[in-house]
Amino acid sequence: MGSYRSALLTGQFALVATALSQLAAVPLQITLAGVEGLGIVALATSWLGLAGTSVVWLTSGGVRRLGEARAVGDWDGYASACLVVRRGLAAFGLLLALVAIGAGISLQQSVPPELRVHWPEALALLSLGAFLQYEQAGAIVELTVAKKQVVCNLATVFQNIVYLGALWVSTLAHPAGLASIFGAMAAGLVASRSILAMASRARENMPAVRGNWRSGLAALSRRRSMGYTAYGALTLVQNSDTILVGWLGGAQAAGQFSLIWRIPTLIIQIFWRIPAYLEPYIIEAHAQGNSAQLARWYVRGERWVLLLAGSAAVAFALCGRPILELWVGEHAPAEAWLYWAAAGGAFWLATARWPIGFMHAQARLRPLVRLLLVESGTRILLTIMLFGYVGYAAPLLALNLVMVLGLFWSYRKLVLLDG
Secondary structure (H helix, E strand, O other): OHHHHHHHHHHHHHHHHHHHHHHHHHHHHHHHHHHHHHHHHHHHHHHHHHHHHHHHHHHHHHHHHHHHHHHHOOHHHHHHHHHHHHHHHHHHHHHHHHHHHHHHHHOHHHOOHHHOOOHHHHHHHHHHHHHHHHHOHHHHHHHHHOOOHHHHHHHHHHHHHHHHHHHHHHHHOOOOOHHHHHHHHHHHHHHHHHHHHHHHHOOOOOOOOOOOHHHHHHHHOOHHHHHHHHHHHHHHHHOOHHHHHHHHHHHHHHHHHHHHHHHHHHHHHHHHHHHHHHHHHHHHHHHOOOHHHHHHHHHHHHHHHHHHHHHHHHHHHHHHHHHHHHHHHHHOOOOHHHHHHHHHHHHHHHHHHHHHHHHHHOOOHHHHHHHHHHHHHHHHHHHHHHHHHHHHHHHHHHHHHHHHHHHHHHHHHHHHHHO
16 A cells, blocks of 8 residues: 555645645736636636546546456456547547637637737637646546556646746736636646656556457446446536536626635545545455455545544634635635635535545446435535525535535445445
Protein backbone atom coordinates (compact mmCIF):
# COMPACT_ATOMS: atom_id res chain seq x y z
CA MET A 1 0.00 0.00 0.00
CA GLY A 2 3.04 2.26 -0.15
CA SER A 3 2.11 3.44 -3.63
CA TYR A 4 -1.41 4.25 -2.37
CA ARG A 5 -0.01 6.39 0.43
CA SER A 6 2.29 8.17 -2.02
CA ALA A 7 -0.62 8.73 -4.40
CA LEU A 8 -2.81 10.05 -1.59
CA LEU A 9 -0.14 12.39 -0.21
CA THR A 10 0.79 13.80 -3.61
CA GLY A 11 -2.91 13.93 -4.49
CA GLN A 12 -3.70 16.08 -1.49
CA PHE A 13 -0.67 18.24 -2.29
CA ALA A 14 -2.00 18.62 -5.83
CA LEU A 15 -5.38 19.55 -4.41
CA VAL A 16 -3.80 22.20 -2.19
CA ALA A 17 -2.04 23.57 -5.26
CA THR A 18 -5.36 23.56 -7.14
CA ALA A 19 -7.11 25.23 -4.22
CA LEU A 20 -4.51 27.98 -3.93
CA SER A 21 -4.56 28.44 -7.69
CA GLN A 22 -8.35 28.74 -7.80
CA LEU A 23 -8.47 31.08 -4.84
CA ALA A 24 -5.79 33.32 -6.34
CA ALA A 25 -7.36 33.10 -9.80
CA VAL A 26 -10.81 34.43 -8.85
CA PRO A 27 -9.69 38.04 -8.11
CA LEU A 28 -7.61 37.97 -11.31
CA GLN A 29 -10.58 36.69 -13.30
CA ILE A 30 -12.81 39.41 -11.83
CA THR A 31 -10.17 41.97 -12.78
CA LEU A 32 -10.07 40.66 -16.34
CA ALA A 33 -13.78 40.02 -16.93
CA GLY A 34 -15.85 41.13 -13.91
CA VAL A 35 -18.26 39.02 -11.85
CA GLU A 36 -20.39 38.36 -14.94
CA GLY A 37 -17.32 37.14 -16.78
CA LEU A 38 -16.54 34.91 -13.80
CA GLY A 39 -20.03 33.47 -14.13
CA ILE A 40 -19.52 32.79 -17.85
CA VAL A 41 -16.25 30.97 -17.09
CA ALA A 42 -17.95 28.93 -14.36
CA LEU A 43 -20.78 27.99 -16.74
CA ALA A 44 -18.37 27.08 -19.58
CA THR A 45 -16.23 24.84 -17.38
CA SER A 46 -19.33 23.24 -15.84
CA TRP A 47 -20.70 22.43 -19.29
CA LEU A 48 -17.38 20.93 -20.35
CA GLY A 49 -17.45 18.69 -17.30
CA LEU A 50 -21.08 17.74 -17.89
CA ALA A 51 -20.26 16.76 -21.47
CA GLY A 52 -18.06 14.01 -20.05
CA THR A 53 -21.22 12.06 -19.24
CA SER A 54 -21.15 10.48 -22.68
CA VAL A 55 -17.64 9.03 -22.25
CA VAL A 56 -17.78 7.77 -18.68
CA TRP A 57 -17.88 4.25 -20.15
CA LEU A 58 -14.38 5.03 -21.44
CA THR A 59 -13.02 6.69 -18.29
CA SER A 60 -14.60 4.91 -15.28
CA GLY A 61 -15.42 1.84 -17.36
CA GLY A 62 -11.91 1.93 -18.80
CA VAL A 63 -10.32 1.94 -15.34
CA ARG A 64 -12.44 -1.05 -14.32
CA ARG A 65 -11.78 -3.05 -17.54
CA LEU A 66 -8.04 -2.33 -17.61
CA GLY A 67 -7.77 -3.05 -13.88
CA GLU A 68 -9.50 -6.41 -14.26
CA ALA A 69 -7.30 -7.39 -17.21
CA ARG A 70 -4.15 -6.34 -15.38
CA ALA A 71 -5.11 -8.24 -12.20
CA VAL A 72 -5.45 -11.56 -14.06
CA GLY A 73 -2.68 -11.01 -16.65
CA ASP A 74 -4.97 -10.65 -19.69
CA TRP A 75 -2.58 -8.47 -21.70
CA ASP A 76 -4.44 -8.92 -25.00
CA GLY A 77 -7.59 -7.57 -23.36
CA TYR A 78 -5.59 -4.82 -21.67
CA ALA A 79 -3.99 -3.59 -24.91
CA SER A 80 -7.27 -3.73 -26.83
CA ALA A 81 -9.22 -1.79 -24.22
CA CYS A 82 -6.40 0.75 -23.87
CA LEU A 83 -6.46 1.37 -27.61
CA VAL A 84 -10.19 2.12 -27.55
CA VAL A 85 -9.94 4.33 -24.46
CA ARG A 86 -7.19 6.53 -25.88
CA ARG A 87 -8.63 6.92 -29.39
CA GLY A 88 -12.19 7.33 -28.16
CA LEU A 89 -11.35 10.10 -25.71
CA ALA A 90 -9.22 11.96 -28.27
CA ALA A 91 -12.05 11.81 -30.82
CA PHE A 92 -14.54 13.03 -28.22
CA GLY A 93 -12.25 15.92 -27.30
CA LEU A 94 -12.09 17.00 -30.94
CA LEU A 95 -15.88 16.78 -31.30
CA LEU A 96 -16.39 18.79 -28.12
CA ALA A 97 -14.00 21.49 -29.36
CA LEU A 98 -16.06 21.89 -32.54
CA VAL A 99 -19.30 22.01 -30.53
CA ALA A 100 -17.83 24.69 -28.25
CA ILE A 101 -16.98 26.86 -31.24
CA GLY A 102 -20.45 26.45 -32.74
CA ALA A 103 -22.21 27.17 -29.45
CA GLY A 104 -20.01 30.19 -28.82
CA ILE A 105 -20.80 31.68 -32.21
CA SER A 106 -24.55 31.21 -31.73
CA LEU A 107 -24.46 32.79 -28.24
CA GLN A 108 -22.20 35.71 -29.12
CA GLN A 109 -24.96 38.32 -29.11
CA SER A 110 -26.00 37.42 -25.55
CA VAL A 111 -22.50 38.17 -24.22
CA PRO A 112 -22.05 41.63 -22.64
CA PRO A 113 -20.49 44.08 -25.16
CA GLU A 114 -17.35 44.63 -23.06
CA LEU A 115 -16.65 40.88 -23.09
CA ARG A 116 -17.39 40.48 -26.79
CA VAL A 117 -14.27 42.30 -27.98
CA HIS A 118 -11.99 39.25 -27.92
CA TRP A 119 -14.74 36.67 -28.36
CA PRO A 120 -13.22 34.81 -31.38
CA GLU A 121 -9.92 34.36 -29.53
CA ALA A 122 -11.78 33.22 -26.42
CA LEU A 123 -13.68 30.60 -28.39
CA ALA A 124 -10.53 29.28 -30.06
CA LEU A 125 -8.72 28.94 -26.73
CA LEU A 126 -11.76 27.41 -25.02
CA SER A 127 -12.02 24.78 -27.76
CA LEU A 128 -8.30 23.98 -27.46
CA GLY A 129 -8.72 23.48 -23.72
CA ALA A 130 -11.77 21.25 -24.30
CA PHE A 131 -9.78 19.01 -26.65
CA LEU A 132 -6.77 18.75 -24.34
CA GLN A 133 -8.92 18.06 -21.29
CA TYR A 134 -10.39 14.91 -22.81
CA GLU A 135 -7.44 13.83 -24.94
CA GLN A 136 -5.20 13.61 -21.89
CA ALA A 137 -7.85 11.65 -20.00
CA GLY A 138 -6.78 8.50 -21.87
CA ALA A 139 -3.26 8.77 -20.49
CA ILE A 140 -4.67 9.40 -17.00
CA VAL A 141 -6.79 6.22 -17.18
CA GLU A 142 -3.78 4.10 -18.14
CA LEU A 143 -1.49 5.62 -15.51
CA THR A 144 -4.20 5.23 -12.84
CA VAL A 145 -4.57 1.52 -13.56
CA ALA A 146 -0.78 1.15 -13.41
CA LYS A 147 -0.94 2.76 -9.92
CA LYS A 148 1.09 5.73 -11.15
CA GLN A 149 -1.27 8.38 -9.83
CA VAL A 150 1.74 10.24 -8.44
CA VAL A 151 2.67 11.29 -11.99
CA CYS A 152 -0.89 12.49 -12.63
CA ASN A 153 -0.77 14.50 -9.41
CA LEU A 154 2.52 16.16 -10.31
CA ALA A 155 1.10 17.01 -13.72
CA THR A 156 -1.87 18.66 -11.97
CA VAL A 157 0.48 20.75 -9.81
CA PHE A 158 2.43 21.89 -12.86
CA GLN A 159 -0.82 22.65 -14.71
CA ASN A 160 -2.01 24.95 -11.92
CA ILE A 161 1.33 26.74 -11.65
CA VAL A 162 1.34 27.48 -15.38
CA TYR A 163 -2.35 28.46 -15.37
CA LEU A 164 -2.00 30.93 -12.51
CA GLY A 165 1.23 32.35 -13.91
CA ALA A 166 -0.32 32.89 -17.33
CA LEU A 167 -3.38 34.51 -15.77
CA TRP A 168 -1.27 36.87 -13.69
CA VAL A 169 0.87 37.85 -16.68
CA SER A 170 -2.32 38.61 -18.63
CA THR A 171 -3.44 41.15 -16.04
CA LEU A 172 -0.09 42.94 -16.34
CA ALA A 173 0.52 42.74 -20.07
CA HIS A 174 -2.38 42.93 -22.53
CA PRO A 175 -5.65 41.96 -20.80
CA ALA A 176 -8.07 40.37 -23.24
CA GLY A 177 -11.03 39.51 -21.00
CA LEU A 178 -12.31 35.98 -21.41
CA ALA A 179 -9.60 35.20 -23.98
CA SER A 180 -6.95 35.77 -21.31
CA ILE A 181 -8.73 33.41 -18.90
CA PHE A 182 -9.31 30.62 -21.43
CA GLY A 183 -5.79 31.09 -22.78
CA ALA A 184 -4.33 30.58 -19.30
CA MET A 185 -6.41 27.41 -18.90
CA ALA A 186 -5.16 26.07 -22.23
CA ALA A 187 -1.55 26.84 -21.32
CA GLY A 188 -1.92 24.85 -18.09
CA LEU A 189 -3.39 21.88 -19.95
CA VAL A 190 -0.54 21.92 -22.48
CA ALA A 191 1.94 21.76 -19.59
CA SER A 192 0.06 18.90 -17.94
CA ARG A 193 -0.22 16.94 -21.20
CA SER A 194 3.53 17.21 -21.76
CA ILE A 195 4.28 15.53 -18.41
CA LEU A 196 1.70 12.79 -18.99
CA ALA A 197 3.12 12.11 -22.45
CA MET A 198 6.62 11.58 -21.04
CA ALA A 199 5.27 9.27 -18.31
CA SER A 200 3.23 7.26 -20.82
CA ARG A 201 6.30 6.61 -22.97
CA ALA A 202 8.14 5.13 -19.97
CA ARG A 203 6.24 1.84 -20.18
CA GLU A 204 6.57 -1.09 -17.78
CA ASN A 205 7.85 -4.57 -18.57
CA MET A 206 4.62 -5.76 -20.18
CA PRO A 207 4.26 -8.12 -23.16
CA ALA A 208 4.42 -6.30 -26.50
CA VAL A 209 0.80 -6.69 -27.57
CA ARG A 210 -0.73 -4.51 -30.27
CA GLY A 211 -4.34 -4.94 -29.26
CA ASN A 212 -7.47 -5.10 -31.37
CA TRP A 213 -9.87 -2.19 -31.27
CA ARG A 214 -12.89 -4.35 -32.18
CA SER A 215 -12.43 -6.70 -29.22
CA GLY A 216 -11.59 -3.73 -26.99
CA LEU A 217 -14.76 -1.94 -28.05
CA ALA A 218 -16.81 -5.07 -27.44
CA ALA A 219 -15.35 -5.45 -23.92
CA LEU A 220 -16.07 -1.81 -23.05
CA SER A 221 -19.55 -1.83 -24.61
CA ARG A 222 -21.00 -4.58 -22.45
CA ARG A 223 -24.13 -4.04 -20.39
CA ARG A 224 -22.00 -2.76 -17.52
CA SER A 225 -20.98 0.25 -19.65
CA MET A 226 -24.57 1.52 -19.46
CA GLY A 227 -24.26 1.49 -15.68
CA TYR A 228 -21.01 3.46 -15.79
CA THR A 229 -22.55 5.99 -18.19
CA ALA A 230 -25.62 6.42 -15.98
CA TYR A 231 -23.40 6.73 -12.90
CA GLY A 232 -21.20 9.33 -14.57
CA ALA A 233 -24.16 11.30 -15.83
CA LEU A 234 -25.78 11.46 -12.42
CA THR A 235 -22.50 12.31 -10.68
CA LEU A 236 -21.98 15.20 -13.08
CA VAL A 237 -25.56 16.35 -12.57
CA GLN A 238 -24.84 16.36 -8.83
CA ASN A 239 -21.96 18.73 -9.48
CA SER A 240 -23.77 20.98 -11.96
CA ASP A 241 -25.52 23.32 -9.57
CA THR A 242 -23.74 26.26 -11.20
CA ILE A 243 -25.40 25.43 -14.51
CA LEU A 244 -28.83 25.22 -12.87
CA VAL A 245 -28.31 28.52 -11.03
CA GLY A 246 -27.16 30.14 -14.27
CA TRP A 247 -30.28 28.90 -16.05
CA LEU A 248 -32.56 30.16 -13.27
CA GLY A 249 -30.82 33.44 -12.45
CA GLY A 250 -28.28 34.26 -15.16
CA ALA A 251 -24.50 34.67 -15.13
CA GLN A 252 -24.57 37.09 -12.18
CA ALA A 253 -26.27 34.52 -9.93
CA ALA A 254 -23.91 31.79 -11.20
CA GLY A 255 -20.93 33.96 -10.26
CA GLN A 256 -22.30 34.60 -6.75
CA PHE A 257 -23.01 30.91 -6.24
CA SER A 258 -19.51 29.95 -7.39
CA LEU A 259 -18.04 32.26 -4.73
CA ILE A 260 -19.92 30.74 -1.77
CA TRP A 261 -19.47 27.19 -3.07
CA ARG A 262 -15.81 27.37 -4.14
CA ILE A 263 -14.16 26.51 -0.80
CA PRO A 264 -16.74 23.81 0.13
CA THR A 265 -16.11 22.28 -3.29
CA LEU A 266 -12.42 22.05 -2.47
CA ILE A 267 -13.24 20.37 0.86
CA ILE A 268 -15.37 17.85 -1.03
CA GLN A 269 -12.59 17.18 -3.52
CA ILE A 270 -10.13 16.46 -0.72
CA PHE A 271 -12.32 13.66 0.60
CA TRP A 272 -13.39 12.40 -2.82
CA ARG A 273 -9.77 11.69 -3.65
CA ILE A 274 -9.37 9.26 -0.76
CA PRO A 275 -11.53 6.49 -2.29
CA ALA A 276 -10.52 7.56 -5.80
CA TYR A 277 -6.85 6.72 -5.20
CA LEU A 278 -7.84 3.47 -3.48
CA GLU A 279 -9.92 2.40 -6.50
CA PRO A 280 -7.20 0.39 -8.34
CA TYR A 281 -6.60 -1.58 -5.14
CA ILE A 282 -10.34 -2.15 -4.58
CA ILE A 283 -10.70 -3.40 -8.16
CA GLU A 284 -7.74 -5.75 -7.73
CA ALA A 285 -9.00 -7.13 -4.39
CA HIS A 286 -12.52 -7.52 -5.78
CA ALA A 287 -11.29 -9.31 -8.92
CA GLN A 288 -9.29 -11.69 -6.70
CA GLY A 289 -12.23 -12.27 -4.29
CA ASN A 290 -10.54 -10.76 -1.23
CA SER A 291 -13.71 -9.55 0.55
CA ALA A 292 -12.11 -9.51 4.02
CA GLN A 293 -9.58 -6.91 2.91
CA LEU A 294 -12.31 -4.79 1.33
CA ALA A 295 -14.30 -4.83 4.59
CA ARG A 296 -11.25 -3.76 6.62
CA TRP A 297 -10.53 -0.86 4.29
CA TYR A 298 -14.14 0.31 4.32
CA VAL A 299 -14.70 0.30 8.10
CA ARG A 300 -11.34 1.86 8.96
CA GLY A 301 -11.62 4.60 6.34
CA GLU A 302 -15.21 5.58 7.08
CA ARG A 303 -14.43 6.55 10.68
CA TRP A 304 -11.69 8.93 9.63
CA VAL A 305 -13.72 10.43 6.80
CA LEU A 306 -16.66 11.23 9.08
CA LEU A 307 -14.43 12.82 11.73
CA LEU A 308 -12.24 14.88 9.43
CA ALA A 309 -15.01 15.98 7.05
CA GLY A 310 -17.14 17.10 9.99
CA SER A 311 -14.26 19.15 11.40
CA ALA A 312 -13.57 20.80 8.04
CA ALA A 313 -17.25 21.67 7.54
CA VAL A 314 -17.58 23.29 10.97
CA ALA A 315 -14.37 25.24 10.37
CA PHE A 316 -15.78 26.68 7.13
CA ALA A 317 -19.12 27.53 8.76
CA LEU A 318 -17.32 29.55 11.44
CA CYS A 319 -14.51 31.07 9.38
CA GLY A 320 -15.91 31.14 5.84
CA ARG A 321 -17.11 34.74 5.85
CA PRO A 322 -13.83 36.39 6.95
CA ILE A 323 -11.93 34.16 4.53
CA LEU A 324 -14.14 35.20 1.60
CA GLU A 325 -13.97 38.86 2.63
CA LEU A 326 -10.19 38.64 2.62
CA TRP A 327 -10.33 36.83 -0.70
CA VAL A 328 -12.86 38.83 -2.77
CA GLY A 329 -13.69 41.80 -0.52
CA GLU A 330 -17.15 43.28 -0.99
CA HIS A 331 -18.23 40.44 -3.27
CA ALA A 332 -18.36 38.00 -0.29
CA PRO A 333 -21.93 37.08 0.78
CA ALA A 334 -22.92 38.71 4.09
CA GLU A 335 -25.57 36.25 5.38
CA ALA A 336 -24.14 33.89 8.02
CA TRP A 337 -26.68 31.13 7.30
CA LEU A 338 -25.29 30.76 3.77
CA TYR A 339 -21.96 29.58 5.18
CA TRP A 340 -23.65 27.02 7.43
CA ALA A 341 -25.72 25.76 4.48
CA ALA A 342 -22.62 25.46 2.31
CA ALA A 343 -20.72 23.72 5.13
CA GLY A 344 -23.55 21.21 5.56
CA GLY A 345 -23.55 20.47 1.84
CA ALA A 346 -19.78 19.95 1.92
CA PHE A 347 -20.09 17.47 4.81
CA TRP A 348 -22.83 15.39 3.19
CA LEU A 349 -21.16 15.11 -0.20
CA ALA A 350 -17.68 14.50 1.23
CA THR A 351 -18.78 11.66 3.50
CA ALA A 352 -21.22 10.06 1.06
CA ARG A 353 -18.38 9.60 -1.40
CA TRP A 354 -16.74 6.88 0.71
CA PRO A 355 -19.54 4.29 0.28
CA ILE A 356 -20.18 5.51 -3.27
CA GLY A 357 -16.51 4.96 -4.15
CA PHE A 358 -16.58 1.37 -2.91
CA MET A 359 -19.77 0.51 -4.77
CA HIS A 360 -18.42 2.09 -7.94
CA ALA A 361 -15.05 0.32 -7.82
CA GLN A 362 -16.77 -3.03 -7.32
CA ALA A 363 -19.11 -2.33 -10.27
CA ARG A 364 -22.23 -2.55 -8.05
CA LEU A 365 -23.84 0.02 -10.27
CA ARG A 366 -27.54 -0.80 -10.30
CA PRO A 367 -28.35 0.14 -6.66
CA LEU A 368 -25.91 3.05 -6.85
CA VAL A 369 -27.53 4.49 -9.96
CA ARG A 370 -31.00 4.20 -8.42
CA LEU A 371 -29.96 6.21 -5.37
CA LEU A 372 -28.13 8.81 -7.43
CA LEU A 373 -31.19 9.20 -9.64
CA VAL A 374 -33.41 9.85 -6.62
CA GLU A 375 -30.90 12.28 -5.13
CA SER A 376 -30.26 14.24 -8.33
CA GLY A 377 -33.92 14.49 -9.32
CA THR A 378 -35.02 15.59 -5.87
CA ARG A 379 -32.25 18.18 -5.59
CA ILE A 380 -33.11 19.69 -8.96
CA LEU A 381 -36.82 19.85 -8.16
CA LEU A 382 -36.23 21.44 -4.75
CA THR A 383 -33.76 23.93 -6.21
CA ILE A 384 -36.30 25.10 -8.78
CA MET A 385 -38.99 25.38 -6.09
CA LEU A 386 -36.78 27.28 -3.63
CA PHE A 387 -35.02 29.60 -6.08
CA GLY A 388 -37.78 32.19 -6.02
CA TYR A 389 -37.42 32.50 -2.23
CA VAL A 390 -33.67 32.23 -1.54
CA GLY A 391 -32.09 32.82 -4.96
CA TYR A 392 -28.69 31.29 -5.65
CA ALA A 393 -28.68 29.62 -2.20
CA ALA A 394 -31.44 27.21 -3.34
CA PRO A 395 -29.06 24.35 -4.33
CA LEU A 396 -27.44 24.47 -0.88
CA LEU A 397 -30.75 24.15 0.96
CA ALA A 398 -31.92 21.44 -1.45
CA LEU A 399 -28.76 19.39 -0.88
CA ASN A 400 -29.05 19.58 2.91
CA LEU A 401 -32.74 18.64 2.87
CA VAL A 402 -32.23 15.64 0.60
CA MET A 403 -29.36 14.23 2.65
CA VAL A 404 -30.92 14.84 6.07
CA LEU A 405 -34.17 13.20 4.99
CA GLY A 406 -32.46 9.87 4.35
CA LEU A 407 -30.30 9.71 1.21
CA PHE A 408 -26.98 9.80 3.05
CA TRP A 409 -27.96 6.87 5.28
CA SER A 410 -29.25 4.96 2.27
CA TYR A 411 -25.77 4.96 0.69
CA ARG A 412 -24.20 3.56 3.85
CA LYS A 413 -26.93 0.96 4.29
CA LEU A 414 -26.39 -0.37 0.79
CA VAL A 415 -22.69 -0.89 1.32
CA LEU A 416 -23.21 -2.62 4.67
CA LEU A 417 -25.96 -4.87 3.29
CA ASP A 418 -24.02 -5.78 0.16
CA GLY A 419 -20.69 -6.08 1.63
